[in-house]
Amino acid sequence: MSQQFRKTKIATYVCMALPLAVSTNVLAFEEIAENTVENVEVIEVTGVRSSLTSALNAKKNSDTISDSIIAEDIGKSSDESIGEALSRVAGVSLNRGGNTQTVTVRGIQASLNDIKLNGVSMTSNTNSQAVDLILFSADILSRIDVVKSPNASQEEGSLGASIELQTVAPLSVQENTNVFSAEARYNDLSEETSPRFSYSFVNNLSDQIGFAGSLFYDNQNERKDEFNTFNANIRKYKDAIDADTGEVIPGDTWAVQPNFFVNRVLLDDKTKMGGTGTFQYRPNDDTDIRLDGTFSRQEIDHDRSMTRIHNIHRQPHVITIDRNTGGSNSVVEAEAARIGGLNQSATWLNTTDTLILGAEVEHALNDLWLLSGRVGYSSTSQEYTKNNKVNWTPAFTQNLGADEPWCGINYEYGPEGDYLPELNFCRAYDSMDASTMRMDQLRSDVREVEDDKLSLYFDANRAIDNDNFTTLSFGIKYTDRTKDVLAEEVQIKKNSFENQTPILMSDVDTSNLTDGHYLSGIAPSGTVQNWLYPDINQAINLAFPNGIGPGTDYEFQSNPLKAWEVNEKTYGAYVQLDFEFLNGDITGNFGVRYAKTEVEGNGYSGVRYDDRLAFVEGGDGYVVDPVSDEHDYDNWLPSATVNWALEDDLILRLSAARVLARPSIDSLRPNSDIKAQNLNETPNGSGGNTQLDPFLADQFDLSIEWYFNESSLLSAAYFYKDFTSYTYETTTERQFENTLTGTCIIDRSGYVEEEQLDATAPCANIGYNTTVNGGSASIQGLEFGYQQNFDFLPGAFKYLGTQINYTYADSEQIVDPENPENVFNGLPFLNTSEHSANITAFWENENMSYRLAYSYRSEAVQKTSDRNSTFIRDARGVLDFSANFNVTDDLTLTFSANNLTDTYDTTYNAITNPVTGGVQHEGIVPEFNGDLNNFYDNRIGSLLYTGRSYRLAVRYTF
Numbered sequence: 001m002s003q004q005f006r007k008t009k010i011a012t013y014v015c016m017a018l019p020l021a022v023s024t025n026v027l028a029f030e031e032i033a034e035n036t037v038e039n040v041e042v043i044e045v046t047g048v049r050s051s052l053t054s055a056l057n058a059k060k061n062s063d064t065i066s067d068s069i070i071a072e073d074i075g076k077s078s079d080e081s082i083g084e085a086l087s088r089v090a091g092v093s094l095n096r097g098g099n100t101q102t103v104t105v106r107g108i109q110a111s112l113n114d115i116k117l118n119g120v121s122m123t124s125n126t127n128s129q130a131v132d133l134i135l136f137s138a139d140i141l142s143r144i145d146v147v148k149s150p151n152a153s154q155e156e157g158s159l160g161a162s163i164e165l166q167t168v169a170p171l172s173v174q175e176n177t178n179v180f181s182a183e184a185r186y187n188d189l190s191e192e193t194s195p196r197f198s199y200s201f202v203n204n205l206s207d208q209i210g211f212a213g214s215l216f217y218d219n220q221n222e223r224k225d226e227f228n229t230f231n232a233n234i235r236k237y238k239d240a241i242d243a244d245t246g247e248v249i250p251g252d253t254w255a256v257q258p259n260f261f262v263n264r265v266l267l268d269d270k271t272k273m274g275g276t277g278t279f280q281y282r283p284n285d286d287t288d289i290r291l292d293g294t295f296s297r298q299e300i301d302h303d304r305s306m307t308r309i310h311n312i313h314r315q316p317h318v319i320t321i322d323r324n325t326g327g328s329n330s331v332v333e334a335e336a337a338r339i340g341g342l343n344q345s346a347t348w349l350n351t352t353d354t355l356i357l358g359a360e361v362e363h364a365l366n367d368l369w370l371l372s373g374r375v376g377y378s379s380t381s382q383e384y385t386k387n388n389k390v391n392w393t394p395a396f397t398q399n400l401g402a403d404e405p406w407c408g409i410n411y412e413y414g415p416e417g418d419y420l421p422e423l424n425f426c427r428a429y430d431s432m433d434a435s436t437m438r439m440d441q442l443r444s445d446v447r448e449v450e451d452d453k454l455s456l457y458f459d460a461n462r463a464i465d466n467d468n469f470t471t472l473s474f475g476i477k478y479t480d481r482t483k484d485v486l487a488e489e490v491q492i493k494k495n496s497f498e499n500q501t502p503i504l505m506s507d508v509d510t511s512n513l514t515d516g517h518y519l520s521g522i523a524p525s526g527t528v529q530n531w532l533y534p535d536i537n538q539a540i541n542l543a544f545p546n547g548i549g550p551g552t553d554y555e556f557q558s559n560p561l562k563a564w565e566v567n568e569k570t571y572g573a574y575v576q577l578d579f580e581f582l583n584g585d586i587t588g589n590f591g592v593r594y595a596k597t598e599v600e601g602n603g604y605s606g607v608r609y610d611d612r613l614a615f616v617e618g619g620d621g622y623v624v625d626p627v628s629d630e631h632d633y634d635n636w637l638p639s640a641t642v643n644w645a646l647e648d649d650l651i652l653r654l655s656a657a658r659v660l661a662r663p664s665i666d667s668l669r670p671n672s673d674i675k676a677q678n679l680n681e682t683p684n685g686s687g688g689n690t691q692l693d694p695f696l697a698d699q700f701d702l703s704i705e706w707y708f709n710e711s712s713l714l715s716a717a718y719f720y721k722d723f724t725s726y727t728y729e730t731t732t733e734r735q736f737e738n739t740l741t742g743t744c745i746i747d748r749s750g751y752v753e754e755e756q757l758d759a760t761a762p763c764a765n766i767g768y769n770t771t772v773n774g775g776s777a778s779i780q781g782l783e784f785g786y787q788q789n790f791d792f793l794p795g796a797f798k799y800l801g802t803q804i805n806y807t808y809a810d811s812e813q814i815v816d817p818e819n820p821e822n823v824f825n826g827l828p829f830l831n832t833s834e835h836s837a838n839i840t841a842f843w844e845n846e847n848m849s850y851r852l853a854y855s856y857r858s859e860a861v862q863k864t865s866d867r868n869s870t871f872i873r874d875a876r877g878v879l880d881f882s883a884n885f886n887v888t889d890d891l892t893l894t895f896s897a898n899n900l901t902d903t904y905d906t907t908y909n910a911i912t913n914p915v916t917g918g919v920q921h922e923g924i925v926p927e928f929n930g931d932l933n934n935f936y937d938n939r940i941g942s943l944l945y946t947g948r949s950y951r952l953a954v955r956y957t958f
Helices: 012-016 047-060 082-086 536-543 795-799
Strands: 066-070 092-096 101-105 115-117 143-147 162-166 177-187 192-204 209-238 252-284 287-310 317-322 330-336 340-364 369-394 407-413 419-424 437-463 469-493 564-581 586-609 622-647 650-661 672-676 684-687 695-709 712-725 727-734 766-773 776-789 800-814 835-844 848-857 860-863 869-873 876-886 891-898 905-911 940-945 949-957
Touching: 047 066, 047 695, 047 712, 047 776, 047 800, 047 835, 047 848, 082 092, 082 101, 082 143, 177 209, 209 905, 252 317, 252 419, 287 407, 340 536, 369 536, 419 940, 437 536, 672 766, 795 800, 795 835, 869 940
Parallel strands: 115 162, 252 330, 586 672, 684 766
Antiparallel strands: 066 143, 092 101, 143 162, 177 192, 177 949, 192 209, 209 252, 209 940, 252 287, 287 340, 317 330, 330 407, 340 369, 369 437, 407 419, 437 469, 469 564, 564 586, 586 622, 622 650, 650 695, 672 684, 695 712, 712 776, 727 766, 776 800, 800 835, 835 848, 848 876, 860 869, 869 905, 876 891, 891 949, 905 940
């Protein structure tokens, strides 16, 4: 068959939608090249029903296994963030990380999935290359494509899926349009109302020149209630009490007990602002030129208040142990005469700027050749400034008598069944008694992250005069990415304050960020609900009358152990041949891609000690040396895809490919960092590895899609990935030399404060975390999808519709192939739920619409690098609701509610490695062996509650 390129940048998906009896809007489709297309008409997409139908049509006419999300209208999405919108797609799971949102696709972590905006790879404010999707509003997009089966012409860099975000192309819109919206948002935990404004427009001067853009301003006041434990250690206790009998257990008993118990409240004043701009010029049918620019700034003004109890294992103490937990022996009640306590007040400003620029030119030389070139630049910068953390500790440190109450913890069940510790204050530590708390330490620091990427692409397509082979495509690419992190800090303990007069909490104004409630309805009734929040600025002014920072005696110092730079250059080329058989019933492509990568890393390695230690020279606790390293590798990536239209409404798709993703960029830093400055903690360390190889996997996909009417779909898909190259994170216990003394680094955490500086033993068993080559892994799963409009039903029921998808994923990773007995072998991938599902039900007519959307994720491993434990995130289901009311043709009111189920994030700390000191002690057993349906779930490691939020908006189109 002879193929010809007559038109450029004509919307293939628009053409495919022509037979649909649905009103759609071209702005919802990103234009792509189409062969021999004439008389294309513009279609309009508005509302939930049309949005879902258009997405279904895009899936049907794709040449890959993919899913799409189409905007309901210009500047309008049912979901507040891009991450929430993506989480509605089968196989995509949203990871909420405090102030960030990333997505896992088919079990593959966020840093291993490339995300592009208008064809430009996005950089990141996170330590890795995982893109924080909360930085942009979902309303700026016209379309999202999640491409799960790659072909050779698709840039490498994604293991789960390539995610393509698109803003509107102005010349695809028939009429000039302006849209203004104003919104009020309320959260029932923060009890604050905040505004949001946006403006979107399309202005075409002619059918050859068009402009489109958007502006947004979004202010949000958030509150987060958190509970955390750290360092769940296996410890030995003498003469402990049996929780069941109340009797003393003779001799030694081993049990699990966290070293830190933390109650924390965060108040964030978050402001986002930014916009997009697109210029499109189509001088004739053969040439299309497009320029895109996107900018976003997010400022988060943080206030954090924390109370903490630690070191309950210090003698003298009374320890109660539950030996019938169904897991390991666990400390369920503890009190000590000389417990450690800490109140911390903190403020800091987090500013993130993102700039994405792109230019693309497409030109048809003649009926046979189509050429395109693209230049992209993406930059993300993040600054932590005005960062002050003040620690307050007990003003006296003597042991309490046996006849007065001791501080401690005791576990109780909350109203929702959560087994949480109640913190018990006493005279030795009372975070509500300002007269007993002394300013102990000030830490102020500045952190800067810069991530810049330049990308260049050239592609060519040549139509072939052949009955079976239709198009030959080839291209080249070059990218240059540099990410660097800088840090400056000043950390001053009380003995070095300018003002040596003890500063008590009662010397400054205090408030209470909890407002009298903390984890209400979740935590046990005896949970501490209040702790003081001292005024940070007043405290600093008292301790440092002449100030801190530049020009003072307390200037910021560079922290070289937190500074690093990684440069990554990539080169690529591909060739791909498209084919068709059986008069076009079978279509597809096969090809190969070549990718070369060059990595260079620079940084510093060393140890940070407490400045007061006798061997520290000149009061500078840093012992550092510069380090650098280089690495390069190249890979061939073959791929093939077949699409077989078994019937007009039944499509079978098969795909096989070798896929590549580069290691997380922060793991490529060459430095190591041993933290020995906190005398109350066992030293720990971490480091990077520039010699990491890429992730490589052989991927196979099979799907069947039945479009049983124009707006309905029933689909099933199977996917399998076998990793031939894999890196894994590991933590090993090691002893490090103190080069200043010629001995080992000492663990001082078991001593009281007066003895810590002079301690000479024991050697610290330092948990050193890094990433290494050599592991292996595999993941397989199933996806099911169902979508239908019930327009065949009578009366008002004909306005009903639904979209349902379900994903099953079974993953396994071998993190220590040289040691088959390693208990961390065989665990699932991080953040990979075995079961995930989305159910959307809607009712929509010409005047109003209602949508209920439920999202569910089963349990998933959150972290496996702890010495003995695995942190497992609990299952969570979230129900959202939205409603739209068309007051007039131009005026719409919208109401939405997020997290109607009022759920929260919980992680459990389960013992995976029961061995400590080379011995598995009685009462300590494995609590997790990789089976997410069977693990010990009664030791909570963390809990995060953010409440429900509501939005009321007005939208005017003119």
